[in-house]
Amino acid sequence: MRISNNNKLYALSILVRKEIADHIRSWKFIVLLAIILLTCVASLYTSLQALKNTAPTPNDSDAAFFFLKIFTTSDGTMPSFHLFVGFLGPLLGICLGFDAVNSEFNGRTLGRILSQPIHRDYFLNAKFIGALTVIGSLFASLILLTIGTATLLVGFPPSLIECNRLFLFTLLTVVYIAFWLNLSMLFSVRFRHTATSALVAIAIWMFFTVFYPIIINIVAKAVQPNPYASEAEIMQYQHFMLTLMRFAPSQLYSDGTNMLLMPSIRSLGPLHMEQLQGAIPSPLPVWESIKVAWSQMVALIACTIVCFAASYYFFMRKEIRC
Amino acid sequence: MEGDKMDNPIICVRQLTKKYGDFTAVDHLDLEIATGEIFGLLGPNGAGKSTTILMLLGLSEPTSGEIEVCGTDPVRSPLAVKRLVGYLPDNIGFYEGWTALENLILTAQLNGISYTDAKQRALSLLEKVGLQDVVEKKVGKFSRGMRQRLGLADSLIKEPKVLILDEPTLGLDPMGVKDFTSLIVRLSREEKLTVLLSSHQLYQVQQICDRVGLFIKGKLVADGPIQDLALRLFQDKTRHIQLKVHQTDIQRTRDILENMQAVKAIKQKDDMFQINADDMIVHQLAKMLVEQDITIAQLQQRTYGIEDIYAHYFEGGSTYEDK
Numbered sequence: 120m121r122i123s124n125n126n127k128l129y130a131l132s133i134l135v136r137k138e139i140a141d142h143i144r145s146w147k148f149i150v151l152l153a154i155i156l157l158t159c160v161a162s163l164y165t166s167l168q169a170l171k172n173t174a175p176t177p178n179d180s181d182a183a184f185f186f187l188k189i190f191t192t193s194d195g196t197m198p199s200f201h202l203f204v205g206f207l208g209p210l211l212g213i214c215l216g217f218d219a220v221n222s223e224f225n226g227r228t229l230g231r232i233l234s235q236p237i238h239r240d241y242f243l244n245a246k247f248i249g250a251l252t253v254i255g256s257l258f259a260s261l262i263l264l265t266i267g268t269a270t271l272l273v274g275f276p277p278s279l280i281e282c283n284r285l286f287l288f289t290l291l292t293v294v295y296i297a298f299w300l301n302l303s304m305l306f307s308v309r310f311r312h313t314a315t316s317a318l319v320a321i322a323i324w325m326f327f328t329v330f331y332p333i334i335i336n337i338v339a340k341a342v343q344p345n346p347y348a349s350e351a352e353i354m355q356y357q358h359f360m361l362t363l364m365r366f367a368p369s370q371l372y373s374d375g376t377n378m379l380l381m382p383s384i385r386s387l388g389p390l391h392m393e394q395l396q397g398a399i400p401s402p403l404p405v406w407e408s409i410k411v412a413w414s415q416m417v418a419l420i421a422c423t424i425v426c427f428a429a430s431y432y433f434f435m436r437k438e439i440r441c
Numbered sequence: 442m443e444g445d446k447m448d449n450p451i452i453c454v455r456q457l458t459k460k461y462g463d464f465t466a467v468d469h470l471d472l473e474i475a476t477g478e479i480f481g482l483l484g485p486n487g488a489g490k491s492t493t494i495l496m497l498l499g500l501s502e503p504t505s506g507e508i509e510v511c512g513t514d515p516v517r518s519p520l521a522v523k524r525l526v527g528y529l530p531d532n533i534g535f536y537e538g539w540t541a542l543e544n545l546i547l548t549a550q551l552n553g554i555s556y557t558d559a560k561q562r563a564l565s566l567l568e569k570v571g572l573q574d575v576v577e578k579k580v581g582k583f584s585r586g587m588r589q590r591l592g593l594a595d596s597l598i599k600e601p602k603v604l605i606l607d608e609p610t611l612g613l614d615p616m617g618v619k620d621f622t623s624l625i626v627r628l629s630r631e632e633k634l635t636v637l638l639s640s641h642q643l644y645q646v647q648q649i650c651d652r653v654g655l656f657i658k659g660k661l662v663a664d665g666p667i668q669d670l671a672l673r674l675f676q677d678k679t680r681h682i683q684l685k686v687h688q689t690d691i692q693r694t695r696d697i698l699e700n701m702q703a704v705k706a707i708k709q710k711d712d713m714f715q716i717n718a719d720d721m722i723v724h725q726l727a728k729m730l731v732e733q734d735i736t737i738a739q740l741q742q743r744t745y746g747i748e749d750i751y752a753h754y755f756e757g758g759s760t761y762e763d764k
Contacts, residue, residue: 133550144538227534231595234498235551236524439500 130237131245138249142215151214152257155207162197163265167272169194181402186277187284187380189269190262200265201376204258204292205369206328212299213320215250218313219304220434225311230439243434246304247427254296258289280382283405288379294419295372299324301426308433327367335363357389368422371415378412387411451476451603451635452497457506459492459659466492468659470506474637474652479629481646482639483751484656490639491531493656494607497637498528511602524552527596531608533588537581541572541591544580545598552599559598566594570624586617590624597628604629606638610645618642622649643751657754670750682723684714685739686730694735701726712738 142148166189181188193199198206220243223229232242262285270276277285302323306316339360344352364370374387382402409416450473457470467489474480482490495501497510499519508515515522535544542563549559567576570590575583583591589609596604609625610618626649629636639656640646646653647667654664663670686694691712698707698714703722708715723742730737 129553130551133547137547141536223534226537227530227532228536229534230500230530231534231548232551233500234523234526234528234530235548235599236520236553237551238520439495 127238130235131241131248134232134237134241134245135249135252138245139252142250142253147214148253151207151211155203155211155257156261158197158203158207159200159261162193162200162203163189163268165194165197166190166192166199167269171272181381181383183278184281184284184382184402185273186266186269186281187382189265190285190288191377191380201288201373201380205295205372205376208292208296208372209299209324209328209369210321211254212250212296212301213303213317213324215253216246216300216303217307217317217320219246219250220307220430221311221316222307222313224439225313233439239435240431243304243308243431247301250300251293251297254300255289255293258292258296262289280405284379284382284408287405287409288376291372291375291379291416291419294416294423295368295375298368298419298423298426301423301430305426305430305433308430308437327369331367335360338363354389361388365415365418368419371419374415375412375419378408382408384408385411387415449476450474451511452637453507453509454493454497455507457493457496457508458504459489459496459501460504465659467496467503470659470661472654472661472664474635476635477633478651479626479636479638479649481650481653482637482656483641483643483646483653484639485641488641488656489659490656491607494528494605494637494639497605498523498526524599525601526603526605527599527601529589529592529596529604529606529609531611533592533595535580535583535588535591535595538579540577540579541567541583542576544591545595548595549598554599562598563594566598567591569597569628570594585612586614586621589613589617589621593621593624593628597632600632601634603635603637606636608640609638610640610642618645622646625649655750655754662754663750667750675749675753680718680722681743682714682716682718682726683739683741683743684716684726684737686712686714687736687738688712690735693733694730697729697733697735698726701729 169192170185170188190200193202220229223232229242233239266277266285299320303316303320306319307313310316310319342356342359344356348356365374378384378387382405383400385398385403403411452472452474454470454472457467457472458465459467470489470493482493484490492501496503497508497515499515499522502516510522511525513521513525535541536547539547542560545563545566546556546559549562550556554562564573564576567573570593572587572590572594575587580588580591593606593609596606604625606625610621613621622645625636625638628634638646638650650667652664652666653670655662655670663673665673684694691709694714695707695709698704698716701718701722703718703725704716705719706717723740727737727740730740
C-alpha cells in the first residue's frame with residue numbers, strides 16, 4: 120500500500136514531475152520556447168547555408184571542425200547560435216524561475232504541500248531540478264537535432280572531439296541558464312509579488328546586456344592610455360578592461376563558449392608577439408581549451424551555486440503562514 | 442486550567458511560546474486533547490490560533506515550550522507528525538489548472554502512496570465529501586464550498602489520526618456551514634479521528650465540539666465543555682430574565698416585581714421588563730404571576746452561551762483593540 124519510507128526520493132520525484140508538467144503546460148514557457156526555437160533554427164539555417172557555399176580557407180585551423188562552426192558561423196544577416204543563446208538564455212531562465220516560490224505562496228499551495236510528510240527543501244530542490252531538466256532536455260535536443268540535420272546535409276558524421284566539445288558546450292549553456300534560473304528563484308523567495316521578482320530579474324538582465332557595456336565604454340574612455348604609452352601600460356589597460364567585462368555573466372559564458380567551439384583560440388586576453396612566435400597554428404586539445412577558460416567556467420558555476428544557496432537559506436527560514 | 446488529568450492525550454502542549462520579534466503570538470500555552478474528541482479552539486482573529494496549529498504541525502518553530510503530537514515531537518521529527526496529522530489550512534490553495542482528482546492524487550503521492558492506490562482512495566474520498574460529479578473538473582472553477590469539501594478530502598487522504606482544521610467554516614454560507622460541520626462530525630466519527638478545529642465563528646463550533654478552549658491574545662483563558670464553561674464562569678453572576686405581559690397588566694406586574702426580594706433591578710419599556718435577579722426565580726415568578734391572573738406573553742431566563750463567555754473575556758481584556 121504505502122511505498123516504504125526509505126524511498127524518500129519518491130516524494131521528490133513526484134514533485135519534480137509536477138514541476139516539469141507545470142512548465143510544459145504553461146503559456147509563458149510555450150511562448151518563450153517558440154521564440155527560442157524560431158531564432159535558433161533560423162541562425163542554424165543561415166550558418167549551414169553560409170558554410171555550404173564558402174569553402175574553408177586553407178590556413179583556417181578550425182576547418183576540421185565543421186560541426187562546431189555551425190554554432191558559431193553567421194552570414195551576417197543573423198547572429199550565430201551561441202550569441203542568440205547568450206542573449207535569450209537568461210530570459211528562459213528568468214521565465215522558469217521568477218514565480219517559482221511566491222506564486223505558490225500567494226496561491227496558498229505552499230502550505231498544503233509543506234504540510235505533507237516531505238522535507239522542506241524538497242520543494243525548492245524539486246523546483247530547481249524540474250526547471251533544469253526542462254532546460255537541459257531543450258538544449259540537448261536542439262543541438263542533437265542540428266547535428267543530425269547537418270549530418271544529413273553534408274554526409275559525414277561529427278568526430279569524437281567535436282562531440283566532446285559540443286557536449287561540454289551544452290553543459291555550459293545549461294549552467295549559464297541555471298544561473299539566471301537561480302537568480303530569479305532567489306527573487307521569488309524574497310519578494311512576495313511575482314511581478315516584483317520578474318521585474319527585478321529582468322532589470323538585472325537588462326543592466327548586463329544593455330547598460331553594462333555602455334558603462335564599460337565610459338570607463339574605457341576615461342582610463343585609456345596615451346597611444347604612445349609603453350607596452351606594459353597598454354597590456355595593463357587591456358587586462359583591466361577584460362576584468363571589468365567579466366563581471367557580466369554573459370561575458371563569462373561567451374568566453375567559455377568561444378573556447379569550446381573554436382579550438383584554435385589560445386588565449387582570451389592580449390598576447391605578446393614573442394608569446395606567439397614559434398606557435399603552430401593548430402587547434403588545442405579539449406582539455407587545453409578548458410584550461411584557458413577555466414576560471415570563467417568556475418566563476419559561472421560558483422555564481423549559480425551562490426544564488427541557489429541564498430535562495431535555499433531564505434526559503435528554509437521563511438515563515439510559511441500567509 | 443482544568444485539574445483533571447487525561448488518560449491518553451493525543452496532543453499535549455506545555456508552556457508553548459512563540460514570539461515574532463517583540464510580539465508574543467502564543468504565550469505559555471498549556472493544552473491537552475484526548476484521543477477521539479472534537480476540540481474547538483476559539484478566539485478572535487490574531488489570537489494566535491493559526492500560529493499554534495502551525496507549531497503543532499512542525500511548520501513553525503516554537504520559541505520555547507514542549508509539544509507532543511501522537512507521542513512525537515513535531516520540532517524534532519516533523520515528518521512523523523505530518524504523516525499522522527491531516528491539516529486543512531484556512532483558505533486552502535489548490536493548483537487551479539488541475540482537476541480535483543489530480544490535486545488529491547498529488548497529495549496522496551507525497552504521502553508515499555502509489556498512483557493506483559492514490560487514485561482509488563481519492564475517488565472514494567471525493568464521493569464521501571459529495572464531489573463525485575466534479576472529479577474531472579478543474580479546481581479553478583470550484584465554488585468556495587466545493588473547495589472546502591475538497592480540502593477536507595485532501596486532509597483525509599493520508600488516513601490521519603488527527604485532523605486539524607483552521608477556520609474550516611470561514612466564507613461559507615449558513616447552509617454550507619451546516620453541511621460542512623455535519624460532514625466533519627460524520628467523517629471524524631467514521632474514521633475515529635481526533636479533530637482540532639479553530640474558529641472565531643461561535644455558534645457553528647458550539648454545536649459540534651465536545652470541548653472548547655478559549656484563546657485570547659496568545660493565552661488559553663478557559664477550556665472545557667461549553668456548558669461547564671458557562672456554569673463555572675457565571676455562577677456568581679446575576680440572572681437576566683425577560684418578561685412580557687399584556688398591556689393591561691403592566692402596573693400590577695411592576696408591583697409584584699418590586700416586592701420580590703431576589704429582584705435587584707428592573708428595566709421597563711412599555712410591556713417589556715428586563716429583570717436582574719440573584720437566584721433562579723423564574724419558576725417562582727411564573728407561579729406568582731399566574732396566581733395574580735396576569736397574562737404572560739413571554740417569560741424567559743437568558744441562558745449563557747458561548748457568546749457570553751466570549752464577550753466576558755473580550756470585555757475583561759479591555760486592551761483588545763478590535764473591540
